[in-house]
Amino acid sequence: MIHPVNSLTRLGRGTLFLLKVLAGIPQLFVRFGLVTKQMYSVGVQTLLIILVAGLFVGMVLALQLHYTLSTFGAEDTLGLLVDLALVRELGPVVAALLFAGRAGSALTAEIGLMKATEQLSGLEMMAVDPVERIIAPRFLAGFLSLPLLAAIFSAVGILGGYMVGVDFLGVDSGAFWSQIQAKVDFYDDVMNGVIKSIVFGFIVSWIAVFEGYDCLPTSEGVASATTRTVVNSSLAVLGMDFVLTAIMFN
Amino acid sequence: MAQPLVQIRNLHFARGDKIIFDGVDMDIQAGRITAVMGPSGTGKTTLLKLIGGQLIPDQGEIIVDGQNVHRLKRADLYRLRKKMGMLFQSGALLTDLSVFENIAYPLREHTNLSDSMIRSMVLIKLQAVGLSTAHGLMPSELSGGMARRVALARALALDPMMIMYDEPFTGQDPISLGVLVKLIRDTNHALKLTSILVSHDVTETLSIADDVTIISEGKLVAHGTRDEIMHSESPWVRQFVDGEADGPVPFHYPGDSIEHQLMQEVK
Numbered sequence: 001m002i003h004p005v006n007s008l009t010r011l012g013r014g015t016l017f018l019l020k021v022l023a024g025i026p027q028l029f030v031r032f033g034l035v036t037k038q039m040y041s042v043g044v045q046t047l048l049i050i051l052v053a054g055l056f057v058g059m060v061l062a063l064q065l066h067y068t069l070s071t072f073g074a075e076d077t078l079g080l081l082v083d084l085a086l087v088r089e090l091g092p093v094v095a096a097l098l099f100a101g102r103a104g105s106a107l108t109a110e111i112g113l114m115k116a117t118e119q120l121s122g123l124e125m126m127a128v129d130p131v132e133r134i135i136a137p138r139f140l141a142g143f144l145s146l147p148l149l150a151a152i153f154s155a156v157g158i159l160g161g162y163m164v165g166v167d168f169l170g171v172d173s174g175a176f177w178s179q180i181q182a183k184v185d186f187y188d189d190v191m192n193g194v195i196k197s198i199v200f201g202f203i204v205s206w207i208a209v210f211e212g213y214d215c216l217p218t219s220e221g222v223a224s225a226t227t228r229t230v231v232n233s234s235l236a237v238l239g240m241d242f243v244l245t246a247i248m249f250n
Numbered sequence: 251m252a253q254p255l256v257q258i259r260n261l262h263f264a265r266g267d268k269i270i271f272d273g274v275d276m277d278i279q280a281g282r283i284t285a286v287m288g289p290s291g292t293g294k295t296t297l298l299k300l301i302g303g304q305l306i307p308d309q310g311e312i313i314v315d316g317q318n319v320h321r322l323k324r325a326d327l328y329r330l331r332k333k334m335g336m337l338f339q340s341g342a343l344l345t346d347l348s349v350f351e352n353i354a355y356p357l358r359e360h361t362n363l364s365d366s367m368i369r370s371m372v373l374i375k376l377q378a379v380g381l382s383t384a385h386g387l388m389p390s391e392l393s394g395g396m397a398r399r400v401a402l403a404r405a406l407a408l409d410p411m412m413i414m415y416d417e418p419f420t421g422q423d424p425i426s427l428g429v430l431v432k433l434i435r436d437t438n439h440a441l442k443l444t445s446i447l448v449s450h451d452v453t454e455t456l457s458i459a460d461d462v463t464i465i466s467e468g469k470l471v472a473h474g475t476r477d478e479i480m481h482s483e484s485p486w487v488r489q490f491v492d493g494e495a496d497g498p499v500p501f502h503y504p505g506d507s508i509e510h511q512l513m514q515e516v517k
């Protein structure tokens with residue numbers, strides 16, 4: 001039921017809303033406690049799945065790559081390939097998808113419920129701007145958390161790759177690390193991955209808070225807004241990933 | 251009579267195609283309890299949100315304490331809102347804060363009081379609504395009636411000049427209902443507040459209201475003191491006050507008649 005005019009007006013509303021949220025961010029430096037509290041709850045929600053998923057993705061990568069590399073006798077480059085795949089691509093993207101599914105949906109549901117139970121109106125009538133006090137800290141917390149989570153994902157993934165590659169498949173431990181050290185470029189590889197996760201953190205947090213704030217204030221409204229957050233932000237992450245990769249590595 | 255605290259002039263408001271207010275004029279006198287009654291869905295909650303400046307009228311103006319609510323700059327609107335308390339239909343307590351923190355919230359936001367001052371003020375407000383022992387509870391641990399009393403304590407925290415109650419009586423057992431009725435009357439008189447009370451519980455409302463306004467289908471149907479309304483001859487008013495199902499105020503949502511719809515089914 002995608003209607004072009006409706007989508008455009010939604011995009012317009014979303015952009016105006018984003019500007020209001022951004023205008024509320026400077027205020028947060030004096031109330032940084034509001035942000036750390038939200039980062040803590042995002043961390044509690046997502047850290048475990050990021051650790052588990054990162055470990056498995058790293059282990060699978062090592063298995064798959066080792067199979068192909070061994071046909072060329074190039075097992076020594078296993079560490080390098082696992083590392084590049086994680087840092088450039090899988091770390092930012094998979095962490096963002098997990099983040100959208102766990103923290104993004106929870107964020108939409110929380111804000112939507114606060115709207116449906118008139119808590120946001122209640123704040124307004126107490127002369128407190130809900131965008132400043134409720135939305136902006138959650139947006140900023142999501143935006144700051146994702147790069148950290150993506151870094152953790154990549155680090156754990158590399159350890160998973162090491163476990164499978166070195167401990168089980170017999171790749172030389174020194175070669176595993178020295179290839180990484182020699183060939184991974186800090187700016188081209190690591191920083192580009194970090195930039196990706198910053199962009200994804202921005203997009204997912206924006207979609208999540210907007211869907212929550214804009215939802216119909218009923219139970220069905222909150223439920224469908226939550227679904228929209230997961231679907232739209234996952235698609236947006238994958239689409240942006242292509243655009244960013246095309247720009248960065250060309 | 252002194253200048254009314256709230257003046258509503260020629261108010262028009264529509265949601266999409268549905269006209270909710272079609273030229274309403276109304277005065278709310280300072281220091282009195284004014285009841286706003288009307289069938290479900292006529293826009294009573296909407297009226298309170300318009301007075302509070304959360305919704306913007308399509309036409310007409312609302313003047314509160316000499317200020318045109320919808321012409322104010324944001325900072326001035328917020329200053330005015332600190333003087334207006336509102337009790338929402340659901341209570342609207344912040345679910346992640348305790349009862350104590352909920353009442354302390356407006357104080358922490360808008361004053362520089364020390365923690366010990368805030369603590370005393372919160373406890374005094376809680377005492378006033380008869381819940382001084384409940385300060386450690388979370389909103390999810392409160393009954394509906396208790397939640398409304400906590401919300402009243404929160405609305406009173408900044409010592410407002412007026413309070414708007416949205417359906418404070420619905421879903422209450424007879425005892426908490428009695429408590430709430432008494433509480434609304436006593437706070438109004440003790441603190442010299444102005445109260446706007448939206449409700450369709452005719453008996454309870456008429457027992458405490460000084461003035462009564464009845465709205466239906468976007469128009470003001472009747473307005474007067476309690477005695478005028480209770481002895482009114484108007485069929486509109488009689489229907490509402492005596493609680494008859496059908497009369498000049500239609501009970502059915504406007505639309506095709508049931509006979510007509512049934513006939514179409516046959517064809």
Ligand SMILES: Nc1ncnc2c1ncn2[C@@H]1O[C@H](COP(=O)(O)OP(=O)(O)OP(=O)(O)O)[C@@H](O)[C@H]1O
Nearest residue numbers: 265268270288289290291292293294295296297417
């Ligand atoms: N957010 C909204 N979007 C669209 N229409 C709405 C919205 N809120 C209320 N309405 C419509 O506005 C009309 C008035 O609603 P309002 O909540 O003011 O009624 P009410 O008099 O308070 O009713 P009740 O006694 O049931 O609380 C209703 O017909 C409702 O369908």
Ligand SMILES: [Mg+2]
Nearest residue numbers: 294295296339
């Ligand atoms: Mg209502």
